Amino acid sequence: MTELGAVASAQSTRFAVRSPLADIVWLCLFVDGGETRHPMERNGPDWTIELPGNLSGTRYGYRAAGEWGPSHEQWFDPAKLLVDPYAVELDRRFVQDPRLGIYGEDTADIVPRAIVPAPMEPLPKEPPVFARGGLVYELNVRAFTIRHPEVPEHVRGTVGALAHPAVIAHLKKLSVNAVELMPVVAWVDERHLKPLGLVNAWGYNPVAMMALDPGLCPGGVAELRDTVAALHAEGIGVLLDVVFNHSGESDMGGGVLSLRGLDNAAYAHAPDGTLINDTGCGNTLDFANPAVRRLALDTMRHFVAHCGIDGFRFDLAPVMARSPGFEPAAPIFAEIEDDPLLTDRVLIAEPWDIGPNGYHLGNFPAHWLEWNDRFRDDVRRFWKGEEGIGTLATRLAGSSDVFGPHQPHSDCRSVNFLAAHDGFTLADVVSYAHRHNEANGENNRDGHGENFSWNNGVEGPTDNPVVLAERKADLKALLGTLFASTGxxxxxxxxxxxxxxxxxxxxxxxxxxxxxxxWENRDIALEDYVAELSARRHGRLRSFARFPDKVRWLTGEGQLMTVEDWEHPNGHSFIYDAEAEEDSGEGELRVEICRARHLVAIDFTA
Structure with missing residues (x-):
């Protein structure tokens, strides 16, 4: 099988790209401001060329000629400079431009050029630093450090900033077990944003799956690798949020940037040739296509082998098992499990997409973790006063109704969360009854409509001390519930x-x-409360409640709960009492939850 991408050695540099239906493909080298085109040789579905010398650091791209017929799935246009789908570094960020979608308009001046990587030895194979049961800290690389007063200005907003001692100190204060980085590969803004004066700040619109964004990671692969090493040295794992479900080339009105101009069959099409849009982003990558699965697997291998990544969170993960319907035994799952580099990595599914029958919480393989939105919604509804004790108990104890009643709690697959990048922040959950997305330019139509949120009588900011105290109590109750949960x-x-x-x-x-x-206006008292919760949980809660019969549910008076207690729709107070393992050397975990007083008290007794 041809090794795709650009591979340099001391004597020569070899380029290979997949384009099975092209009539001709050119390698385009950019040196001293000029472009030189080299016709490539067909090798089955691939095109290859080997040039003398070590061309590390050289800028390059591809052009492909063939049929131009978007209505029947062909987008060949030699005027379009195409980014190598296997590029690992780019010389600039993507920009949105109408020329990207107009046949015959040359785009060499606006499309990033890939950079030929220097030869790099793989890192020694090590087991993941992170293990299930710990605390994952989700962050947007730029947003997290761009205003951090202790991080040098020239480093703020980059992957390298995560290795700064002040950032690591904060992570250690919270007993974080792994950071989950929102997308760090290069993306393009959606077409509608530029007229609104907005940009994509999250990165969920990638073009090249393994090409690090030069704005977030200006030091390229070395910067990511060094940052991972610095975090590993402090016992903190690194997970990457990856978007394998679609690309930024979007729908029929989108641009020709990479796969569309090389191998448009990478995108899923309906029988009439129209693009399938199970993602809401205009297109869907077709994981029934072995070449698409190979790209995803090679991307994961690259980040593990060369950067030491501990695992991955998969955006809209059901797409990976669609062909076109979701299949729990989809080939990609077995291919990951059988891969020696990937088999021990942490794998986290966002278990839903917007396609037909797109909700699949609990349906991923047994060794995968899954974002549990049932936990998010039901815990919010409990503290809002809309859900009863029985449902909360199920969520606290690992969501057996979703993941199975006989699964050992220490192997619980649930990723419990109350807020994520997508949706209200946790403070906004207790401050806003309705979304306020006016700044997005879509007349407040975008975003979730049902958030199970509340405002304690005042929508948004307030100086009312009573409302502020109620909100603080609500936040502590929500956070205490999260840190007391199994999983x-x-x-x-x-x-x-x-x-x-x-x-x-x-x-x-x-x-x-x-x-x-x-960072300047953060609530230090709340931060300290969370740090205390996490310290109590860290290394202890995961050893509790290994089996369902080790858990007791007590009334606020310490009596075993009766059927009547369970059926009370607004049960006032109960205690989650989890016995430790016999050989753990630890005592009981007692969690007292009282909705009327917004109390979540966690107590470990030896």
Whole structure:
């Protein structure tokens, strides 16, 4: 099988790209401001060329000629400079431009050029630093450090900033077990954003799956690798949020940037030739196509072998098992499990997409973790007063109704969270009854409509001390419930100190103060409370409640709960009493939950 991408050695540099239906493909080298085109040789579905010398650092791209017929799935246009799908570094960021979608308009001046990577030895194979059951800290690389006062200005907003001692100190204060980085590969803005004066701030619109974004990671692969090493040295794992479900080339009105101009069969099409849109982003990558699965697997291998990544969170993960319907035994799952580099990695599914029958919480393989939105919604509804004790108990104990009643709790597959990048911040959950996305330019139509949120009588900011006290109590109750739950837990950066987005629950296009973490005005008392919760949980809670019969549910008076207690729709107080393992040397975990007083008291007794 041809090794795709650009591979340099001391004597020569070899380029290979897949384009099975092209009539001709050119390698385009950019040196001293000029472009030189080299016709490539067909090798089955691939095109290859080998040039003398080590061309590390050289800028390159491809052009492909063939049929131009978008209505029947062909987009060949030799005027389009195409990014190598296997590029690992680019010389600039993507920009949105109408010329990207107009036949015959040359795009060499606006499309990034890939950089030939220097030869790099793989890192020694090590087991993941992170294990299920710990605390995952989700963060947007740029937004997390762009306003951090202790990080040098020239480093803020980059992957390298995560290795700064002040950032690591904060992560260690919270007993974080792994950071989950929102997309760090290069993306292009959606077409509608530029006229609104907005940009994509989250990165969920990639073009080349393994090409690091030069704005977030200006030091390329070496910067990511060094940052991972610095975090590993402190016992903190690194997970990458990857988007394998679609690309930024979008729908029929989108541009020709990479796969569309090389191998448009990578995208899923209906029998009439129209693009399938199970992602809401205009296109869907077709995981029934072995070449698409290979690209995804090679991307994961690259980040593990060359950067030491501990695992991956898969955006809209059901797409990976669609052909076109979801299949729990999809080939990609077995291919990951059988791969020696990937088999031990942490794998986290966002288990839903917007396609037909797209909700699949609990349906991924047994060794995968899954974002549990049932936990998010039911815990919010409990503290809002709309859900009963029985449902909360199920969520606290690992969601057996979703993941199975006989699964050992220490192997619980649930990733419990109360807020994520997509939706209200946790502080906004208790401050806004309705979304306020006016700044997004879509007349407040975008984002989730049902958030199970509340405002304690005042919508948004207030100086009312009573309302502020109620909100603080609500936040502590929500956070205490999260840290008391069985399974892996996830906290989004800034939620530990009351970060707000002013009610915006879809801040993907807010690369500004609205979406940035405000370090100067954080609630230190709340941050300290979360640090205490995490310290108590760290290394202890995961050893509790290994089996369902080790858990007792007591009334607030310490009596075993009766059927009547369970059926009370607004049960006032109960205690989650989990016995430790016999050989753990630890005592009981007692969690007292009282909705009337917003109390979540966690007590470990020896």
């Amino acid at each position: 892996t837990i996830m906290l989004t950066a800034g939620d530990e100190f009351g970060r707000s987005q002013q009610g915006n629950n879809n801040a993907y296009c807010q690369d500004n103060a609205l979406g940035w973490v405000d």
